Amino acid sequence: MIRLRIKVIDWPRRALALTDAPRPDCRDCDGVGGIPHDYGHPETGEYEGTEWETCHCWTEWHMVLLPLPRRPRWLRRRHSGRDPWGTGGYSDEPPF
Known part of the structure; x- marks a missing residue:
């Protein structure tokens, strides 16, 4: 049985896609869609x-x-060089 959902994909170009979802009550993967297997170095055992x-x-x-359009250049994110968590020239001393 297929469980369909809509998802944004990034490859080869941003688009809305119809895709399958893992079975949420699967006993093997617990609804994740796969099983991770960690492995280490054969001699040292390090991850x-x-x-x-x-x-x-x-x-x-x-x-x-539906392919999604590219954003115009003027709407793309710009880095102003300012600290986004900074005070912006305002004091943070009381009274606020």
């Missing part, structure tokens, strides 16, 4: 990474419904 095994309750397919 090396995680391999992801896709669960049988989920298929990783998607169908593009």
Whole structure:
């Protein structure tokens, strides 16, 4: 059974896509869609990474419904160089 949902994908271009969702009551993956397997270095046993095994309750397919337009250059995020958490020239001393 397929559980459809709408999702924003980023590859190859931003778009709205129809995709499958993992089965929420799956006993193998607990509704995550896969099982992570951590592995370590064979000699030292130090953590090396995680391999992801896709669960049988989920298929990783998607169908593009609507490509999303690119933002105009003037609407893209700009970095002003200011500290976003700064006071902006105002004092934070009492009285506020």
